[in-house]
Amino acid sequence: MPIPKLEITNPEALELIAKIKSGEIIAPLKAWVIKHKWYLISGAGVFILMIALLIGKALSEKSSSPVFTPPDIESVYPTTSTTIKSDFQGLKEEIQNLNTDLPDPFIPSFDNAIDLEPQRYD
Amino acid sequence: MKLFSRLTLILYLFVIFCLTTTTVFADAKSDYEFQYSRYRQNNIEYTILKKDFLANPTLDNQQKAVLAAKQTIYSRDLAKANFASYLISRCEETKVNYEPIKPILDSLSQAKAFFLSEAEKSQTVVTPSQLATFTQNYLTATVPHDRSFRTGVVACKISELVRFQVGSKNALDIIIPKLATPFSTPLQTRIDDLQAQGNKINEEINNFTNKIFSEEDVLNIDYENYFTDKSETIKKIQSLQLKWLDSLIDIDLNYAHS
Numbered sequence: 001m002p003i004p005k006l007e008i009t010n011p012e013a014l015e016l017i018a019k020i021k022s023g024e025i026i027a028p029l030k031a032w033v034i035k036h037k038w039y040l041i042s043g044a045g046v047f048i049l050m051i052a053l054l055i056g057k058a059l060s061e062k063s064s065s066p067v068f069t070p071p072d073i074e075s076v077y078p079t080t081s082t083t084i085k086s087d088f089q090g091l092k093e094e095i096q097n098l099n100t101d102l103p104d105p106f107i108p109s110f111d112n113a114i115d116l117e118p119q120r121y122d
Numbered sequence: 123m124k125l126f127s128r129l130t131l132i133l134y135l136f137v138i139f140c141l142t143t144t145t146v147f148a149d150a151k152s153d154y155e156f157q158y159s160r161y162r163q164n165n166i167e168y169t170i171l172k173k174d175f176l177a178n179p180t181l182d183n184q185q186k187a188v189l190a191a192k193q194t195i196y197s198r199d200l201a202k203a204n205f206a207s208y209l210i211s212r213c214e215e216t217k218v219n220y221e222p223i224k225p226i227l228d229s230l231s232q233a234k235a236f237f238l239s240e241a242e243k244s245q246t247v248v249t250p251s252q253l254a255t256f257t258q259n260y261l262t263a264t265v266p267h268d269r270s271f272r273t274g275v276v277a278c279k280i281s282e283l284v285r286f287q288v289g290s291k292n293a294l295d296i297i298i299p300k301l302a303t304p305f306s307t308p309l310q311t312r313i314d315d316l317q318a319q320g321n322k323i324n325e326e327i328n329n330f331t332n333k334i335f336s337e338e339d340v341l342n343i344d345y346e347n348y349f350t351d352k353s354e355t356i357k358k359i360q361s362l363q364l365k366w367l368d369s370l371i372d373i374d375l376n377y378a379h380s
């Protein structure tokens with residue numbers, strides 16, 4: 001089916017098309033961009049950097065972080081030394097604990113001269 | 123009903139038996155401590171009443187003082203008898219049955235009997251003159267028995283030393299069958315040395331015991347320094363025993379356990 005050819009007759013549309021064709025309509029925008037081109041370049045740079053960081057972060061979160069383990073070496077066990085104790089240690093302690101001081105037990109003092117004679121209190 | 127009353131009687135008897143056996147099981151040391159504390163108490167009372175009597179010699183004060191003196195003598199001699207008993211039990215608990223100290227144990231037994239008899243005898247005293255006569259006789263008769271306490275405490279130490287010797291000998295007898303035979307020359311030398319050293323310690327203990335009965339020691343018995351050299355000898359024998367046992371333990375650990 002053939003496409004019907006459109007014919008623009010609206011004078012405002014015709015005027016706008018003429019402006020577009022001549023480049024008159026984008027002239028102020030072009031002038032503004034040229035004026036602020038370094039700001040735009042810097043903003044674009046920062047924007048690209050932010051995007052790169054976000055992408056990098058998203059990718060790093062997807063993959064699990066590697067675990068660094070030390071190289072495998074032989075396991076070290078503490079050396080256990082079995083202390084052999086003699087059966088006669090108890091006897092030795094008994095000898096050591098003997099009190100060599102005399103008199104043991106202490107001999108109490110007694111009054112052998114119990115009477116009612118006065119001379120003992122003169 | 124009759125059966126019930128009989129059962130009650132049996133129960134009462136059982137309770138009395140339990141209470142009395144508790145008293146019987148009190149050891150010699152606690153008996154002595156109890157009697158000695160009573161003596162101290164009575165002695166304080168006697169001293170005060172005697173001073174009162176001497177300051178104011180009335181018949182009433184005299185009777186009070188004589189009564190206090192009788193109680194003091196009674197508790198004193200019971201305390202002494204219990205002290206002798208305590209020393210005997212200390213010597214006998216080692217279970218060594220060491221013959222050379224037997225005369226000392228006998229003298230302690232005699233002392234115990236003497237003090238018990240004196241305690242009873244003191245209760246017949248009524249007048250101050252009887253009290254004076256009693257004390258006069260006591261002062262002479264008590265000397266050898268009081269001295270037995272001094273030899274008794276030494277005998278207890280000797281029986282401890284002998285007990286260690288018996289224990290050490292038993293230890294050697296236990297180890298020898300555990301050792302690998304034939305004995306190496308160094309091991310045989312060490313065992314021979316142990317036996318020789320053991321005999322030497324036995325000899326030291328015998329000499330120490332015999333010295334107690336020597337004239338020199340008997341004359342020195344009442345002096346302050348009586349115990350000084352004995353304590354030194356006991357210390358010396360103790361160190362010899364420890365050295366001997368260290369050597370035995372070394373053999374035990376290095377030869378018997380390997």
